[in-house]
Amino acid sequence: MDLRWWPLAVAGAMLLLVAIVVAWFSPMARVQRSLRPLAHVDRLTRLPEYLRIYRVYLLSVVVTAVLLVVTFGATLVAAARPVGLSSSTETFDAAHPEDIMLCVGQPVTDPTTAGFLDYYARQSKSFGTQRLGLTSPTLRIIPLTRDAEYIAQRLTGLTQLARLQQDLDTGAQVSAVDRDKLATGVEAFSHPVGYVDYAQSIEDILALCMTGFPSFESKGTHRRQLVYLGYTDLRGADEQRRSLFSAQALQQMASAGGIQLNVLARSDVVAESTQGNDAVRSLVESTGGRFSLYNPAGAALSDAGTDPALSRQLDQIGSNPPSAELPGGQVITSRSMDSPGPVLVVALVAAGILSVSLAVLRR
Incomplete structure (x- = not known):
C-alpha cells in the first residue's frame, strides 16, 4: 500500500x-488540598x-x-x-480486464520458446479477468480466451516439443510416436512460406499479433498488452524485398488500438543488428512498454522450467501493465483508485x- x-x-x-513529548515533559499542576494522613500505607x-x-x-x-x-x-x-x-486492484481489473497476446518470432523447438511458454502456462493458473492468446510468425495458435485450463494445456504441450527436438539433436532414443508428435506440432505452430517479392520483418509479425485483439482498429474497455520474444532483424542487411509494415505504420496501429508493446530481443545472434534494436526500442517505448535484451547462453533446457533471467524480465513486464483510458481521454491505472x-x-x-x-x- x-x-x-x-x-x-x-x-x-x-x-x-x-x-x-510535550505531554511527557510538561510539569503537572498539583492540586492544593489537605489529605488525611493514613498509617501503614505500604501495607494497604x-x-x-x-x-x-x-x-x-x-x-x-x-x-x-x-x-x-x-x-x-x-x-x-x-x-x-x-x-x-488488493481490493482496489480487483475492482480496477474487473472494470478494465487485461488482454495479453504472446507473440513468438522464433521456432517452437527453441529452448527459449519453451521457457517463455512455460512461464505463462504457470501464470495462467492464477488469472482472473485476464485473457491470453498466442501467435506465431504465420498462425494464430491460441485465440484470446479466459479458459485457464485450456491455455495451460496448450502451452504445456508446446513446451514439450523443445524437449523432443533436443533429444533428437543429442542422439537420444525417441519413439516413432514422439517423432510424429514433434513433426505435427512444428507444422501446426508455423507454416513458413517463401515469396519472390516479399520478406517478413519483425514489424509484420507484430502487426499479425496485434490483429489478434478483437476490434484492434480502435480502443476498447479492455487493456491490451503484447509480449514478443524473438529476433529483431529477420531480413538481413542485404535484403531487397519489401515488407508489409513499417515502424511508423505499426506505431500508428498500436496507438489507435491502445496496445502496449513489449519486446524480449535475442542478443545471442552472431550478427546482432544494433540499428534494428534501436528502431524496435523506440517503437516499444512509445507505447509505454519495455524493451529488453535476452541472452540464453548457459540456460540449458531443463525440467526446472523457465530460465531465472528470462523469468525476471517477464516479471518486470507483468509489473508494468497497460493503463486504461476513459471515454473523456483520462488515463488511469490501478493506482489511480483510492x-x-x-x-x-x-x-x-x-x-x-x-x-x-x-x-x-x-x-
Missing part, C-alpha cells in the same frame, strides 16, 4: 510525536484488592492510549489517500471500542 498524499501522513506523525498497597484495582487502572490507561493512537493513525492514513491495495476502506474500518472499530470502554470505566 502506498499513500498518494504521503507528506500529510508524515506531518501528522510528527505532530503526534511532538504532542507526546500490598493488599490483593488494591493490586487488582491498580492493575485494572493501569490496563485501562494503556488500552485507552493504544486505541487513541490507532484511531488517529488510521484516520491519518485514510486522509492521505491510500492506493495499491482504497481507504480497510483503514476506515480500523478507525471506526477502534473509535467504537474506545467509546464503549470509556463508558464502562465511568460506571
Whole structure:
C-alpha cells in the first residue's frame, strides 16, 4: 500500500510525536488540598484488592492510549489517500480486464520458446479477468480466451516439443510416436512460406499479433498488452524485398488500438543488428512498454522450467501493465483508485471500542 498524499501522513506523525513529548515533559499542576494522613500505607498497597484495582487502572490507561493512537493513525492514513491495495486492484481489473497476446518470432523447438511458454502456462493458473492468446510468425495458435485450463494445456504441450527436438539433436532414443508428435506440432505452430517479392520483418509479425485483439482498429474497455520474444532483424542487411509494415505504420496501429508493446530481443545472434534494436526500442517505448535484451547462453533446457533471467524480465513486464483510458481521454491505472476502506474500518472499530470502554470505566 502506498499513500498518494504521503507528506500529510508524515506531518501528522510528527505532530503526534511532538504532542507526546510535550505531554511527557510538561510539569503537572498539583492540586492544593489537605489529605488525611493514613498509617501503614505500604501495607494497604500490598493488599490483593488494591493490586487488582491498580492493575485494572493501569490496563485501562494503556488500552485507552493504544486505541487513541490507532484511531488517529488510521484516520491519518485514510486522509492521505491510500492506493495499491488488493481490493482496489480487483475492482480496477474487473472494470478494465487485461488482454495479453504472446507473440513468438522464433521456432517452437527453441529452448527459449519453451521457457517463455512455460512461464505463462504457470501464470495462467492464477488469472482472473485476464485473457491470453498466442501467435506465431504465420498462425494464430491460441485465440484470446479466459479458459485457464485450456491455455495451460496448450502451452504445456508446446513446451514439450523443445524437449523432443533436443533429444533428437543429442542422439537420444525417441519413439516413432514422439517423432510424429514433434513433426505435427512444428507444422501446426508455423507454416513458413517463401515469396519472390516479399520478406517478413519483425514489424509484420507484430502487426499479425496485434490483429489478434478483437476490434484492434480502435480502443476498447479492455487493456491490451503484447509480449514478443524473438529476433529483431529477420531480413538481413542485404535484403531487397519489401515488407508489409513499417515502424511508423505499426506505431500508428498500436496507438489507435491502445496496445502496449513489449519486446524480449535475442542478443545471442552472431550478427546482432544494433540499428534494428534501436528502431524496435523506440517503437516499444512509445507505447509505454519495455524493451529488453535476452541472452540464453548457459540456460540449458531443463525440467526446472523457465530460465531465472528470462523469468525476471517477464516479471518486470507483468509489473508494468497497460493503463486504461476513459471515454473523456483520462488515463488511469490501478493506482489511480483510492482504497481507504480497510483503514476506515480500523478507525471506526477502534473509535467504537474506545467509546464503549470509556463508558464502562465511568460506571
